[in-house]
Amino acid sequence: MTAPKKLFIKTYGCQMNVYDSERMAEALGGQGYVETKTADDADMILLNTCHIREKAAEKVYSELGRLKPLKDANPDLKFAVAGCVAQAEGEEIMRRQPAVDLVVGPQSYHRLPEMARRVAKGHTALDTDFPQEDKFEHLNRRPKARRAPAAFLTVQEGCDKFCAFCVVPYTRGAEVSRPAARVVEEARDLVERGVREVTLLGQNVNAYHGGMTLANLIRALAKVDGLERIRYTTSHPNDMDDDLINAHGEVEKLMPYLHLPVQSGSNHILKRMNRSHTAESYLKLIERIRIVRPDILMSGDFIVGFPEESDADFEATMELVRQVRYGYAYSFKYSTRPGTPAAERALVPADVADERLQRLQGLITQHQREVQTSMVGRDVSVLVEKAGRKPGQMLGKSEYLHAVHIDGSTARIGDLVQVRIVAAMTNSLTARHI
DSSP states (O other): OOOOEEEEEEEOSSHHHHHHHHHHHHHHHTTTEEEOSOSTTOSEEEEEEOOSSTTHHHHHHHHHHHHHHHHHHOTTOEEEEEEHHHHHHTTHHHHHOTTOOEEEOTTSGGGHHHHHHHHHTTOOEEEOOOOSSOHHHHTOOOOOOOOOSEEEEEOEEOOSOOOTTOOHHHHTOSOEEOOHHHHHHHHHHHHHTTOOEEEEEOTTGGGOOSSSOHHHHHHHHHTSTTOOEEEEEOOOGGGOOHHHHHHHHHOTTBOSEEEOOOBOSOHHHHHHTTOOOOHHHHHHHHHHHHHHOTTOEEEEEEEESOTTOOHHHHHHHHHHHHHHOOSEEEEEEOOOOTTSGGGGSOOOOHHHHHHHHHHHHHHHHHHHHHHHHHTTTOEEEEEEEEEOSSTTOEEEEETTOOEEEETTOOOOTTOEEEEEEEEEOSSOEEEEEO
């Protein structure tokens, strides 16, 4: 028998890339590849890239340069680049780094088996098309191996919003939704393999339109026996309709956690970002959501130092954060993305942007600690995901997505257990069984 070939995947960026890497590994499994945790003994190294942050392409070329000695030592080793940098750079990747054998965009990776066969014959392979066929339909045969209790499930891809700072519409294409029946089928398959929680993924997941709304898809998934928890990310404020808001109060399996990026608290900057909502409309939306689900934990995204951002604009962002009091929030300094409308605008001085980012992150961290501390003494449900570092300790996520360490636990991976929070740290909680 032929020994299996080893595949090493390094994943950058968002949860959707994590999901895509998993599907790419499955696709290449049919070509005899099995995953390995190290690049040193791999027969193929695949970089699944992200194009969101500044100098993303340069970081990929740097990583390829770092890995190249492995190929010098083993000429049969294959290099593959996938994801959004692959889509944006295309054949330029092979021109700048001739060691690369295969380049595939995020909408074409179902073609990996055919591309791998071509590469095995000594050719290169490039595919950055936006094909008409449903890539998920081509990947519908999944191996029946046991899974971790929580899994990602892509339901929507692409974006039609064209925010002035974002490359997603150019690298992921227009908004496309998977048919609801196929999403439910995949969820059932995941449950059969041990999954108890799914996070529905999309660049604009609440713009889902796969034959029904996202709210009704959640209701359909809630009927799947054995699926105990449902989450979704990432949402756009403009697509947060009444039915989806109401689902947070009606569907028991829909967790009380919502990631709803606003990006700025300044209406001037929001307009320049092409966000098409205001700070006031966002705050009213948060109020409506909290009426339906008072205990919901809110999460958000912020960009500071966006071109033309004044001190007053930044203070408006700080004030919005004070009003919402996020349990989690992710903040970034603006980075220019070539080809986007904002790329041609004058930048805020780097030292000013740095100072604003530090102030914003300090406020966010303060609120996060206060939310964590408020959990002490509360009873929560934890999905156990793995063993902790201490003997007898297990680690999982609460319904609010807090990381929870359960001391002295006899729970097994995949169990849903009721615990009482006894201590809070900045990034995790400690609990004991009730």
